[in-house]
Amino acid sequence: MEKYGKWYQINGAKQYVQIISENSANPLLIYLHGGPGDAALPLIEYFNLDLAKKYTLVIWEQRGAGKSYYPFKADEEITIDTLVSDLKVLIELLLSERNERQVCLMGHSWGSIIGMEFIKRYPEWIDYYIGVGQVISSQEMFADSRAYILEHSSSTAVKQRISSIDTHFDQGNWFNDLMYFMNQLIKTGGSLYGKKSYATFYPHFIRSKNYTLRDCAHRFQGSKQSIERLWQEVARVDFTDETKFEVPIILIEGEQDYHVSKRVAFDFYQKLESPKSFICMKKAAHFPQWTRAAAFNQVVNKLEVPSTDAGIYLEV
Known part of the structure; x- marks a missing residue:
């Protein structure tokens, strides 16, 4: 298996890419991690190596x-x-290096915002797009998250504070409000299926051969600064009226995802007038690629790329 890391100078910033493949002739699939700032290299290497x-x-x-x-x-x-x-x-650099014309994109959560924006602007470079935990309308997403917390929390104090939070997150104490909101969503099970924290993910970063302890510290620092710079813009994201794209769109959604609402993603899928598929993963929430990794990898490796807007709906 070919596996190596490479640094690229991109728009004035040095950025790291890990490339893994059993066959260098395989099509390129670029993974766009969530966050903003939640770099995921150790998790992809541990759970999703089969995609190579x-x-x-x-x-x-x-x-x-x-x-x-x-x-x-x-x-x-x-x-x-x-x-x-x-x-x-x-993408320009990768295509030039390999003398190819297109890539496939997979965007998770925050990464799905980058992915959707990219396929709107540069469809000619994309073979197909896979959205996982796809963000469509941030305000609808927050509304569904809030409703889930209110239904599943037993604390009156928690319910009162969650009800009072402005999900545009432009208030003076917005960062603390956001952290509280997300922590309650995680604690009530709306983010990671069957779990009330992300603790099971942390050892993969510590044990990774590609991540030093310094990288682990940088991941937390990078997440905080990215959220601080980007979250107000994230809160305004709305693709609801985008119904036609020039590339096939495949959405893979956890059935119990209340972090980035599966309901909103499915409503978007139903209105979509482009070649499309919707894959609903049972017993999964916001991270099906890691909590049901074997099934997820099999789905992606055996994808039937849609060719019409009639849609392909699957449950796995």
Whole structure:
């Protein structure tokens, strides 16, 4: 198996990519991690190595995140457009190196925002797009998350605070409100299926041969600074009225995802006028690629790429 790391200078920032493949002729699949700033290299390597049987798997540690961490400057522009531009340069470099014309994209959560924006702007470079925990409308997403917390929390104090939080997150104490909101969602089981914390993921970072303790520390720092710079823009994301794309779209959603609402993603899928598939993963929430890794890998490796807007719906 071919496996190596590579640094790219992208729009003024040094960024890390891990490339894994059983066959260098396999099509490129670029994984866009969540967050903002939640670099995921050790998790992809541990849970999703099987994807390298069909694809040349490209694990990109985004600007300021994980192994690509650096402290953002006060006057540095960090927006969704910044990350889309970074992805554009990365794809140009990869296609030039391999003398190819297209890549496949897989975006998870925050990464699905980058992915959707990219396929809107540069469809000619994309063979097909896979959205996992796809963000469609942030405000609808937060509404479903809030409703889930209120239904599953037994604390009156928690319910009162959750009810009072402005999910546009532009209030003075927005960062603390966001952390509280997300922590309650995790504690009530709406994010990681069958779990009330992310603790089961942490050992994979510590044990990874590609992550040092410094990288682990940088991951937490990168996540915090990325959220601080990007979250107000994330809170305004809305693809609800985007009904036609020039590339096939495959959505893979955990049936119990209340972190990024599966309901909202399915409503979007039903209105979509592009070649499309919707794959609902049972006994999964926001991280089906890791909590049901074997099934997820099999689904992606055996994808039937949709060719019409009639849609393909599967439950696994």
